[in-house]
Amino acid sequence: MAILFNIMDTALPLAIETIGHDWEQEPVERLSGYHYYHWLQTSQGCGKVVIQGQEFSLTPGMGILIFPFITHHYYQTSAEPWRTNFITLGGTIASSIPTILTVDHFCLASDSQNFSFADWNAQLYEELTHSQPLSPLDYSIEAYRFLAKIKEHHNQEHVVTDERYLKFVQPVIQWMDEHYMLDCSTQEMAQLVFISPQYLSRLFQRFVKLSPYDYLTALRIKKAKERLLTLPTEKIKDVASQVGFNDASHFIATFKKATDYTPVTFRKLY
Numbered sequence: 001m002a003i004l005f006n007i008m009d010t011a012l013p014l015a016i017e018t019i020g021h022d023w024e025q026e027p028v029e030r031l032s033g034y035h036y037y038h039w040l041q042t043s044q045g046c047g048k049v050v051i052q053g054q055e056f057s058l059t060p061g062m063g064i065l066i067f068p069f070i071t072h073h074y075y076q077t078s079a080e081p082w083r084t085n086f087i088t089l090g091g092t093i094a095s096s097i098p099t100i101l102t103v104d105h106f107c108l109a110s111d112s113q114n115f116s117f118a119d120w121n122a123q124l125y126e127e128l129t130h131s132q133p134l135s136p137l138d139y140s141i142e143a144y145r146f147l148a149k150i151k152e153h154h155n156q157e158h159v160v161t162d163e164r165y166l167k168f169v170q171p172v173i174q175w176m177d178e179h180y181m182l183d184c185s186t187q188e189m190a191q192l193v194f195i196s197p198q199y200l201s202r203l204f205q206r207f208v209k210l211s212p213y214d215y216l217t218a219l220r221i222k223k224a225k226e227r228l229l230t231l232p233t234e235k236i237k238d239v240a241s242q243v244g245f246n247d248a249s250h251f252i253a254t255f256k257k258a259t260d261y262t263p264v265t266f267r268k269l270y
Helices: 094-101 117-128 136-152 163-179 186-192 197-207 212-230 236-242 248-259 263-269
Strands: 002-004 015-024 028-030 037-044 047-051 054-058 062-066 072-076 083-090 106-110
Touching: 015 117, 015 136, 037 054, 037 117, 047 062, 054 062, 083 094, 083 117, 083 136, 094 136, 106 136, 117 136, 163 186, 163 197, 163 212, 186 197, 186 212, 197 212, 212 236, 212 248, 212 263, 236 248, 236 263, 248 263
Parallel strands: none
Antiparallel strands: 002 015, 015 083, 028 072, 037 062, 037 083, 047 054, 047 072, 062 106
C-alpha cells in the first residue's frame, strides 16, 4: 500500500499531483468535490461510487475519472477489503479535459486486453520511486496518454435510464448548468418541466441525494472555485455576483460552510 503526494509542478500542461497504488480504500464523502481530476480504480474487492444522481459499482479493473468540484462519495461494498489505484491530475490545460473526453462531470473506463490502467498505475508508481525517474515533461506526456486511453476505453453503458430522471431531473440539471448565475426558486425550476416543486424535490432526493436548491448551491460553489483559481485578480464581490449570489457576505458564509475556507483563504491555498 503506497501513496505519493505533490509529485509535479502544476505549471506543466498536465501534472500528476498524487498517485496511490494498491490502497486500502476508506469511505470518502466530498460535498464540494475535489479540486483536481481524480481517477479511482478497483484492484481488489468492490466499492460503490455515487455521483450526479447515479450509482456505480466499481469491480476489479473498473475505474472512474471524477471531474473537479463535483459532489460525490464512495464506499466499500464487498466483504473483502476494497483496494484501489488512483491518481489526481492538474496542469495548465486541465480545463480542456472535458473537451478532450467529450463528457462532463465524470468518465468511466475499464481495463481491457489492449491496455491496463492498473498496470499503467503500477509502472508509473515504480518509476516515480526509482532513483532515476523520467523528466517532469515526460510524465506530463504520459498523463496525456492516460487521458487518451480513458477516451478510447470509455464505458458508456452505465447511464440512468429511469424515465423520471430523464424527463424531469436531467433537464433541470442541464438548465442549472447553463443558468446557475440567475436567481431562481425551486418553484420556477419545477415549472420548466411542468411538475410541482414538491415532486421535483422528491425526484432530486431520489436520484441526486440533494434538494434542487442544495444542488444549485453546490454548483455555484463549484463555479466560484473555478473563478477563484483561474481569475486570481477578480474581486470576491464580483465572483459572488457572477455565480449567482446577490450578496457578498452571504456568498462568503455559504462558501465557508461548504469548504471550511473563506474565498480568500481558498485562493491562497491553491
